[in-house]
Amino acid sequence: MVAGIALSPQARSRAAPGDERRRKLLARAGWSLSAPALIVVAAVTIFPIIFSVILSFTNVNVTGSGFSIGAMTGENYAEIFHASVWRYALVFTVVYTVVTVVIEVVLGTLLALVAARLTKGRGYFMALLLLPWSMITVISAELWGYIYQGTYGVADAIFQAVGLGHPLFLGTPTPAIISMMVADIWKTTPFVGIIVLAGLVMLPQDVFEAAQIDGASGWTTFWQITFPLLRPTLAIATLFRILQAFGLFDLPFVLTGGGPGTSTTSLALLGYKVMFEDVAFGPGAAIATTTTALVLAGCLLFLRVFRAQVGAAKEA
Amino acid sequence: MDKTRRGSWRGSEQPWVRAGSRRAVGVARARRRRAVAVGVVLAGSMALLAACGSSSSTSATSSNSTSLNLADAHGTITWWASPIAQVGIRAALIRAFEKAYPKIHVNLTSAPTNTDTNRADLVNTISGGSSTPDVFMGDVIWPAEFGAHGFALPLSNYLAKSYWAKFAPGLVEGATYKGKVYGSPLFEDEGFLYYRKDLLLKYHLPVPKTWEQLRSEAVTLVHDGAVHYGFVWEGNSYEGLTCDFMEYLASAGGSVVNSSYTKATIDSPAALRALTFMRSLITSGASPAAVTTLEEPQAMAVFDAGQAAFLRNWDYAWANSQTPSDSKVVGKVGVAPLPTFQGRSYPGYSNIGGWNLYINPHSKNLAADLVFIKWMSSTTAQDILGKTYSEIPTVESVRLALAKDPSIAPPIKVAAETRLVPRPAGTPNYPQVSSAIYTNVNAALAGQMSPSAALKAAASQINSALAGAI
Numbered sequence: 180m181v182a183g184i185a186l187s188p189q190a191r192s193r194a195a196p197g198d199e200r201r202r203k204l205l206a207r208a209g210w211s212l213s214a215p216a217l218i219v220v221a222a223v224t225i226f227p228i229i230f231s232v233i234l235s236f237t238n239v240n241v242t243g244s245g246f247s248i249g250a251m252t253g254e255n256y257a258e259i260f261h262a263s264v265w266r267y268a269l270v271f272t273v274v275y276t277v278v279t280v281v282i283e284v285v286l287g288t289l290l291a292l293v294a295a296r297l298t299k300g301r302g303y304f305m306a307l308l309l310l311p312w313s314m315i316t317v318i319s320a321e322l323w324g325y326i327y328q329g330t331y332g333v334a335d336a337i338f339q340a341v342g343l344g345h346p347l348f349l350g351t352p353t354p355a356i357i358s359m360m361v362a363d364i365w366k367t368t369p370f371v372g373i374i375v376l377a378g379l380v381m382l383p384q385d386v387f388e389a390a391q392i393d394g395a396s397g398w399t400t401f402w403q404i405t406f407p408l409l410r411p412t413l414a415i416a417t418l419f420r421i422l423q424a425f426g427l428f429d430l431p432f433v434l435t436g437g438g439p440g441t442s443t444t445s446l447a448l449l450g451y452k453v454m455f456e457d458v459a460f461g462p463g464a465a466i467a468t469t470t471t472a473l474v475l476a477g478c479l480l481f482l483r484v485f486r487a488q489v490g491a492a493k494e495a
Numbered sequence: 496m497d498k499t500r501r502g503s504w505r506g507s508e509q510p511w512v513r514a515g516s517r518r519a520v521g522v523a524r525a526r527r528r529r530a531v532a533v534g535v536v537l538a539g540s541m542a543l544l545a546a547c548g549s550s551s552s553t554s555a556t557s558s559n560s561t562s563l564n565l566a567d568a569h570g571t572i573t574w575w576a577s578p579i580a581q582v583g584i585r586a587a588l589i590r591a592f593e594k595a596y597p598k599i600h601v602n603l604t605s606a607p608t609n610t611d612t613n614r615a616d617l618v619n620t621i622s623g624g625s626s627t628p629d630v631f632m633g634d635v636i637w638p639a640e641f642g643a644h645g646f647a648l649p650l651s652n653y654l655a656k657s658y659w660a661k662f663a664p665g666l667v668e669g670a671t672y673k674g675k676v677y678g679s680p681l682f683e684d685e686g687f688l689y690y691r692k693d694l695l696l697k698y699h700l701p702v703p704k705t706w707e708q709l710r711s712e713a714v715t716l717v718h719d720g721a722v723h724y725g726f727v728w729e730g731n732s733y734e735g736l737t738c739d740f741m742e743y744l745a746s747a748g749g750s751v752v753n754s755s756y757t758k759a760t761i762d763s764p765a766a767l768r769a770l771t772f773m774r775s776l777i778t779s780g781a782s783p784a785a786v787t788t789l790e791e792p793q794a795m796a797v798f799d800a801g802q803a804a805f806l807r808n809w810d811y812a813w814a815n816s817q818t819p820s821d822s823k824v825v826g827k828v829g830v831a832p833l834p835t836f837q838g839r840s841y842p843g844y845s846n847i848g849g850w851n852l853y854i855n856p857h858s859k860n861l862a863a864d865l866v867f868i869k870w871m872s873s874t875t876a877q878d879i880l881g882k883t884y885s886e887i888p889t890v891e892s893v894r895l896a897l898a899k900d901p902s903i904a905p906p907i908k909v910a911a912e913t914r915l916v917p918r919p920a921g922t923p924n925y926p927q928v929s930s931a932i933y934t935n936v937n938a939a940l941a942g943q944m945s946p947s948a949a950l951k952a953a954a955s956q957i958n959s960a961l962a963g964a965i
Contacts, residue, residue, distance in 0.1 A: 243646045244624070328785070347787070347788070436609070457927055
C-alpha cells in the first residue's frame with residue numbers, strides 16, 4: 180500500500196520513526212507526481228463507467244444539443260429483460276464465448292506444444308502464426324466477408340470445385356455463426372498459442388527428464404506433468420479470451436451486421452444498435468451495464484473455480 | 496475481529512500487524528484514506544455528471560434567420576455524403592459549386608454506403624455536439640427521427656416558402672415532420688428493373704410485366720446456361736430489404752401500418768402473397784440463395800460482371816452499368832418499371848428513395864451551408880445530376896424539361912411511367928419499424944420461418960416499436 184520502498188513486514192515494524200516520516204514524504208511525492216496521469220485515467224475509464232450506469236437508470240432524451248437526463252427509473256432494465264432480442268444476444272454471446280475459447284485453448288496449446296519442440300524455426304513459426312493476430316479485426320472481417328460471399332466468394336468456389344455445392348455461409352443463422360467462429364478462431368488462436376508457449380518454455384526440464392526415464396508416454400506426460408504445471412498460464416490465456424470474446428463487436432458488425440435477422444447479434448452489438456441506431460441511450464446503457472456485470476461475474480467465478488482446482492492439485 | 500485486545504492477531508487480515516500498535520493505526524489510517532480517495536472520485540464523477548446532465552451547449556439555432564447575410568457567405572464547409580453512383584458525382588457537384596461561389600470551399604467527407612451505418616455515425620457525431628459535418632446528405636426516411644431528436648436544423652425557418660414550391664409534389668412532404676421541413680430534396684430515387692436486353696433478344700423473351708413472368712424467364716435463362724444467376728436484388732437484413740419488400744407489398748395491395756401509425760397492418764393476405772412470392776424466387780432457382788446476403792454494391796457487382804439477367808436497383812445502376820471501367824455489360828442493359836403481380840394493374844410500385852440535404856444544428860457557418868443547399872437545387876446542379884449522371888432531379892421544372900429530352904438516360908424517362916410507394920417513415924421510431932420488417936422478411940427468405948410466421952412476428956414487433964420499445 181505504501182508507495183516507494185517495499186519493505187518486508189518485519190523490517191517495517193522494526194523501522195525507526197524518522198524512516199516512517201521519510202517514507203510518508205516519498206509516498207506523498209509519488210502520489211502527487213502521478214496524480215495528473217491518474218486523473219486522466221480516471222476520467223477516461225471510471226467516469227464513463229459511472230456515467231453509463233447512471234444513464235441506464237434514467238430516462239434519457241437525446242437531442243442535437245445534448246442529453247437531458249430525466250428521473251431515476253428501472254424502466255430501461257425492464258425493457259431489455261422483456262426484449263427477446265436481448266435474451267437471444269445473451270445466450271448467443273455466452274455460447275459463442277464458451278465454444279470459441281475452448282477451441283482456441285485446445286488449438287493454441289497444440290500449437291505451443293509444436294513450437295516448443297522447434298529449435299531453429301521457432302521464431303519464424305511464431306511470427307507466421309502471429310500474422311492473423313496482428314491484423315486489425317475490421318480488415319480481417321472484411322476479407323473473410325469476401326471469402327464467404329455467396330456469389331463471388333472464394334469459399335463458395337472451392338466448395339463447388341470439391342463438389343459440396345453452394346453452402347450459403349452467411350445467409351442462415353447456424354452457418355453464419357459457425358463461419359464467424361471460424362474467422363474468430365483463425366485470428367485469436369495464435370494469441371493463446373504464444374501465451375501458452377511462454378509458459379511452456381519456462382517449465383523446469385528436470386521433471387520431463389524424470390518422466391522420460393520412468394518411461395511415461397507422451398499422452399501421460401502431457402496430462403500428468405505438463406498440464407498441471409501449465410494451469411496458471413492456461414488460466415491467464417483463458418481469462419483474456421473470455422474477456423475479449425464477451426465483448427465481441429467488430430467481427431459481427433463488419434462480417435454480418437448482426438447476422439441474418441438477429442442471429443449473430445452479440446450483446447455489444449445490440450448495445451450499439453439500441454444506442455446509436457434506435458437512439459435509445461437508456462436501454463443501450465442498461466445493456467452495457469448488464470454485460471459488464473455478467474463478464475465480471477463470469478471472470479470471478481472462473482477464478483474461484485481455478486483457485487479451487489489449483490488448491491486441489493496442491494493437496495493431491 | 497477484536498482490535499482492542501493488545502497483542503492479539505488471531506483472525507486479523509494482516510496477522511503480522513499487532514492490533515492497537517502504531518502499525519495497525521497506520522494501516523487503518525491508510526484504509527480510511529483509500530476510502531476517502533474512492534469517495535472523492537465517485538463524488539467528482541457525480542458532479543461532472545450533474546454538469547453534463549443539464550443540456551447546455553451552443554448551437555446555431557439561436558441565430559435569427561433574418562440576421563444571416565447569404566450574399567457575404569464565405570469559408571470552408573464540410574459535406575458528408577456517401578458515394579452516389581461511384582462515378583464521381585459528388586466531386587463534379589463540388590467543382591461546379593466552387594466555380595459559382597469562389598469564396599466558399601467545400602470539403603467532402605465520404606460516408607458509409609450502408610445507410611444504417613451512415614445514420615448511426617451521424618447520430619453519434621451530432622449528438623456529441625460536433626460542428627462538422629456542416630451539411631450532410633441524408634436518406635429521405637430520416638426527417639422524422641432527426642427532427643424529433645433535433646439532429647438536423649429545421650430549414651423551413653431559414654428558407655422561404657417560394658423555395659420549397661419548386662420541388663416535385665410529395666418530396667417536401669416527405670421531408671416534413673410536425674410542420675417543419677428538415678431536408679432539401681437533392682435527387683430522387685426509385686427502384687427499377689434492369690435487364691440484359693441482349694439475352695432477352697437471344698432467347699426471344701419479352702420484358703416481364705408480371706413478377707410471375709419474371710420468375711419464369713429468370714429460371715429459363717439460368718437453366719439454359721445463359722447466365723449464372725437469374726434475378727439479383729437486395730435481400731440482406733438491412734434497410735434496403737425494407738425498400739424491396741415495400742415494392743412487392745404495394746404491388747400485391749398491402750401496407751405496413753395504418754395511416755395514423757398506431758397499428759401494424761402487415762399481417763395480411765396481400766403481404767403473405769408478396770412474401771411467399773419473394774421466397775419462391777429463391778426456391779425456384781430464379782434468384783440465388785445468396786440473395787439474402789446481397790446489398791446494393793454486391794448485387795450491382797454481380798450484374799456488372801454479366802452474371803445476372805435481371806437486377807432490381809436504384810437509378811444509379813444505369814450510370815454504373817454503363818461505365819466501362821466498372822462494367823462488362825455496357826450497351827447491353829435495358830431499364831423498365833418494376834413488374835406487378837398477376838391480376839393487378841401494371842406497372843408495379845417502386846419504392847421512393849433519394850437523398851436530401853440537411854444541416855447540422857452545430858454548424859458554424861450557416862450562411863455558407865444555406866448557399867450550398869440553395870445552389871444544389873438550382874438548375875445547374877439539377878442538370879448535372881439529371882443530364883450528366885442520370886439521377887432523377889427533384890426540381891419539377893428540370894424534371895419536365897428532361898422528360899422531353901430524347902437523349903436522356905433511360906431511368907429518367909422510365910421514371911415518368913412508374914408508380915411510387917414510400918416507406919412508413921413518418922414516425923421517429925421508424926428504425927425499429929424497419930428493423931422489424933427486414934429481420935423477419937430476411938428470416939422468411941432464408942427459409943428459417945414460414946412467411947406467415949414471419950409476418951405475424953413482424954406485426955407484433957412493429958406494434959411494440961410504434962409504442963416505443965427497443
